[in-house]
Amino acid sequence: MEQIFYFPETMIWPLLACLVLTGIHVYLGVHVIARKVIFVDLALAQIAALGTVTGVLLGYEVGKDINQLYLYSLAFTFFGAFVFSMTRMRGEKVPHEAIIGIVYAVAFATTILVLARSPLGPLELDRIIKGELLWVRSNLVIKTAVLYSVVGAFHYIFRKRFIAISVHPEKAEQDGINVRLWDFLFYMSFGFVITSSVAIAGVFLVFSYLVIPAVGAMLLAEKISTRLIIGWVGGAIISFIGVKLSWHTGLPTSPLIVCLLAVTLVVAAVIRYLRVAPNWRRAVLNLLASAVVFGLFCAGVLFFAKREEDPYEHTVHMLESKLATDRTVAIGKLGSFPDRKNEWLPLLVKRLSDDDAEVRKAAIVEIADLKDRTATPQLIPLLHDPSSDVRDKVLKAFRVLGDTSVVTSLITSGNQEEDPEMKIEILETALELGDARAIPAFIETINAGGLFGGDAFDQLQRHLDPKFKSGDVAGLKKWWQENRNRIEFDPQTKRFGAR
Amino acid sequence: MRKLFLLIVTVSFCLIGLSQGLLAQKKMKVVTTLGYLKYVTEQVGGDRVNVTALANPKQDPHYVTPTPRMNEVANGADFFIENGLSLDLWAKNVLDASGNPRIQPGNPGHLVATINVPVKELPTEISRAWGDIHPQGNPHVWLDPLNVRIIAENIANRLKQLDPSNSDYYQKQLDDFRYRIDVALYGEELMKIIGKKAGDILTRKTRNDELLEWLKSRKLDNKLGGWMKTSARIAGQKVLSYHKTYIYFADRFGLNIVGELEEKPGIPPPPQYRDAVVELIKREGVKVILNDNFYSRDAADYVASKTGAKVVITYVDVGASEDTQTYENLITFLLDQIAAALA
Numbered sequence: 001m002e003q004i005f006y007f008p009e010t011m012i013w014p015l016l017a018c019l020v021l022t023g024i025h026v027y028l029g030v031h032v033i034a035r036k037v038i039f040v041d042l043a044l045a046q047i048a049a050l051g052t053v054t055g056v057l058l059g060y061e062v063g064k065d066i067n068q069l070y071l072y073s074l075a076f077t078f079f080g081a082f083v084f085s086m087t088r089m090r091g092e093k094v095p096h097e098a099i100i101g102i103v104y105a106v107a108f109a110t111t112i113l114v115l116a117r118s119p120l121g122p123l124e125l126d127r128i129i130k131g132e133l134l135w136v137r138s139n140l141v142i143k144t145a146v147l148y149s150v151v152g153a154f155h156y157i158f159r160k161r162f163i164a165i166s167v168h169p170e171k172a173e174q175d176g177i178n179v180r181l182w183d184f185l186f187y188m189s190f191g192f193v194i195t196s197s198v199a200i201a202g203v204f205l206v207f208s209y210l211v212i213p214a215v216g217a218m219l220l221a222e223k224i225s226t227r228l229i230i231g232w233v234g235g236a237i238i239s240f241i242g243v244k245l246s247w248h249t250g251l252p253t254s255p256l257i258v259c260l261l262a263v264t265l266v267v268a269a270v271i272r273y274l275r276v277a278p279n280w281r282r283a284v285l286n287l288l289a290s291a292v293v294f295g296l297f298c299a300g301v302l303f304f305a306k307r308e309e310d311p312y313e314h315t316v317h318m319l320e321s322k323l324a325t326d327r328t329v330a331i332g333k334l335g336s337f338p339d340r341k342n343e344w345l346p347l348l349v350k351r352l353s354d355d356d357a358e359v360r361k362a363a364i365v366e367i368a369d370l371k372d373r374t375a376t377p378q379l380i381p382l383l384h385d386p387s388s389d390v391r392d393k394v395l396k397a398f399r400v401l402g403d404t405s406v407v408t409s410l411i412t413s414g415n416q417e418e419d420p421e422m423k424i425e426i427l428e429t430a431l432e433l434g435d436a437r438a439i440p441a442f443i444e445t446i447n448a449g450g451l452f453g454g455d456a457f458d459q460l461q462r463h464l465d466p467k468f469k470s471g472d473v474a475g476l477k478k479w480w481q482e483n484r485n486r487i488e489f490d491p492q493t494k495r496f497g498a499r
Numbered sequence: 500m501r502k503l504f505l506l507i508v509t510v511s512f513c514l515i516g517l518s519q520g521l522l523a524q525k526k527m528k529v530v531t532t533l534g535y536l537k538y539v540t541e542q543v544g545g546d547r548v549n550v551t552a553l554a555n556p557k558q559d560p561h562y563v564t565p566t567p568r569m570n571e572v573a574n575g576a577d578f579f580i581e582n583g584l585s586l587d588l589w590a591k592n593v594l595d596a597s598g599n600p601r602i603q604p605g606n607p608g609h610l611v612a613t614i615n616v617p618v619k620e621l622p623t624e625i626s627r628a629w630g631d632i633h634p635q636g637n638p639h640v641w642l643d644p645l646n647v648r649i650i651a652e653n654i655a656n657r658l659k660q661l662d663p664s665n666s667d668y669y670q671k672q673l674d675d676f677r678y679r680i681d682v683a684l685y686g687e688e689l690m691k692i693i694g695k696k697a698g699d700i701l702t703r704k705t706r707n708d709e710l711l712e713w714l715k716s717r718k719l720d721n722k723l724g725g726w727m728k729t730s731a732r733i734a735g736q737k738v739l740s741y742h743k744t745y746i747y748f749a750d751r752f753g754l755n756i757v758g759e760l761e762e763k764p765g766i767p768p769p770p771q772y773r774d775a776v777v778e779l780i781k782r783e784g785v786k787v788i789l790n791d792n793f794y795s796r797d798a799a800d801y802v803a804s805k806t807g808a809k810v811v812i813t814y815v816d817v818g819a820s821e822d823t824q825t826y827e828n829l830i831t832f833l834l835d836q837i838a839a840a841l842a
Contacts, residue, residue, distance in 0.1 A: 451719075
């Protein structure tokens with residue numbers, strides 16, 4: 001219940017922006033529909049966008065030169081208004097809508113051409129379409145409201161002329177009104193509004209505010225003043241519900257409002273249908289039949305949804321995927337099918353010889369997690385892997401697995417290893433697994449001195465039973481000389497001591 | 500006599516032209532999708548390659564519109580390199596339209612540069628619900644210099660395979676480039692002290708997060724230089740980014756990215772997400788918002804106006820601006836920009 005009366009404070013400015021848009025666009029929408037130039041706003045919005053991207057191409061930066069870019073888009077829009085007022089023909093040999101469509105297509109194409117050369121890229125096109133309603137700030141909303149009030153006042157003062165040239169252009173011309181001039185003024189003010197609105201709400205929300213309330217009002221009333229009131233009230237209510245619902249459902253605001261506007265239009269159409277129908281029983285039946293058809297359509301669409309593959313089958317397929325990242329993810333998933341381990345273990349072992357180092361690493365880690373020693377023979381060659389990360393992971397796996405059958409390989413590769421740090425790690429793994437042959441190799445590294453001589457001493461010392469002071473190389477060597485033939489490993493402490 | 504002279508001159512000019520043509524032809528024609536790949540290939544390929552990058556480094560690498568010019572360039576290529584990881588998906592259109600069998604996926608003339616790279620943010624579920632802009636994990640791997648070492652090796656290995664007679668040359672170029680990156684990361688002094696395999700050792704220590712500890716235990720921590728030292732200025736600092744562009748960069752240099760401005764790429768975020776971001780910034784005391792140059796600033800400016808955080812416009816590819824003409828400059832640029840904004 002509380003939810004119904006709650007309105008989030010942070011959504012006030014987007015809501016006010018929507019209300020400002022409703023105010024001006026419902027009014028302009030009535031004109032646009034009377035003139036049968038429905039798509040003029042799309043065309044003008046696109047021309048405005050072309051102005052912006054042209055400005056960017058000529059060196060102005062988005063976010064920095066805001067005013068210059070705005071003037072560019074405004075200048076382009078006024079030029080578009082000029083084109084539209086000049087191309088309205090008496091007697092409509094070519095429908096005006098055709099010219100508007102052409103202008104839209106050309107403006108859109110030119111925008112893409114310009115964007116191909118500018119850093120904005122296709123994202124700017126995306127922005128023009130979707131708008132940034134959610135990020136609108138108070139100062140912009142107030143500024144826009146003031147500007148639209150001026151435009152509204154202008155239209156109110158000259159309302160007789162504007163309505164005359166929209167509804168009865170021929171009669172207006174007979175009455176001595178300069179139709180071309182007032183047409184230009186109409187399109188200019190219209191373009192002015194569109195430029196600002198699109199920057200806030202994006203092309204498709206602006207288009208919806210312009211056309212849907214006006215069409216809905218047309219279905220319900222004849223008088224222009226009544227239509228305006230229906231459009232304003234309806235648009236305001238839908239804006240409020242849309243913004244609120246968007247908050248509660250987490251759906252994006254602008255597209256939600258567009259869909260809600262469409263739903264109310266359907267409701268308006270049903271009301272009109274029932275009002276004008278000669279036989280209301282029949283009308284209700286027809287409506288029910290339409291609802292059934294719609295329901296069947298939706299059910300059919302859902303029925304043909306793709307069936308999910310069995311998760312295990314899918315994981316096995318992914319193990320063979322061309323994409324290394326898929327294979328890595330699939331390896332991590334195998335553990336969730338413990339009862340089918342016998343089936344997938346050979347597939348996992350196969351991945352130890354994968355082309356991608358990351359996949360090999362994932363396979364090693366998984367085998368170590370399983371504590372499964374059967375794959376040890378396949379792990380040994382990875383001691384010579386080109387990637388030192390992989391070698392590192394194999395050593396860690398050997399320690400976890402505790403499989404002493406690998407020690408000979410460890411000693412061999414430890415003696416061959418060029419990387420001094422890696423060499424110590426290999427030999428230390430051999431120590432950890434209880435092989436005393438690593439001790440002379442360690443002493444050799446300690447003798448070599450340098451940075452890693454110290455490292456080697458520290459590591460070796462951790463695995464010997466008598467403690468030696470840091471740097472007591474002589475003591476350690478002496479102890480080794482005396483006891484080398486009676487050395488013994490304690491698997492509990494992982495230390496070597498003299499018997 | 501004069502005729503003979505003219506003939507000799509003509510013939511010798513022809514020969515010079517021909518030999519120059521032959522020499523020029525010897526250069527391998529490489530096409531890369533992104534600017535950083537071009538840079539790395541040039542470093543590894545040296546004077547044996549001629550590299551062209553398709554994307555404008557100022558534009559969003561996710562969305563590039565292929566043009567006939569790109570198809571033409573790819574048509575004449577011997578070797579095509581893409582980033583992969585679903586970042587430059589548009590490369591497929593170029594490959595399809597190029598009509599060049601050598602550079603099709605599966606052939607030696609085609610390379611996904613990010614193989615062998617540890618990819619972060621891999622999806623945890625294998626399902627078709629992935630529906631993500633990053634279905635193969637986060638593709639912005641190149642902002643971690645350690646990954647560029649791997650990428651350089653991948654490119655060098657493939658160059659050797661395609662042009663075996665120059666194998667030694669490519670190996671030398673690779674070693675030199677890696678050394679430059681290592682020096683840039685850790686400073687020359689430390690590299691010299693460690694000596695043999697210093698790059699590999701430090702890389703491993705860094706990846707295992709034991710570098711500083713190990714340096715301290717060896718009393719070498721005062722010898723550390725390069726980016727790993729200068730990044731101390733930004734380590735632990737909290738920032739917000741528009742897109743998940745910087746996770747590799749942040750992990751390497753200790754930057755703490757607390758969140759992103761976009762919830763899902765390309766879809767306006769739900770209002771609660773926006774408010775949650777504002778709350779997050781206030782709660783965490785985030786001072787800086789990183790906005791890639793090709794993303795709209797509206798969202799960042801809105802959040803900045805509510806929280807007082809500073810918006811930093813960043814570039815993420817080599818060649819995007821005067822300050823990012825080389826990979827080394829790109830990383831230095833990012834470190835400097837972020838540090839300056841935090842200061």
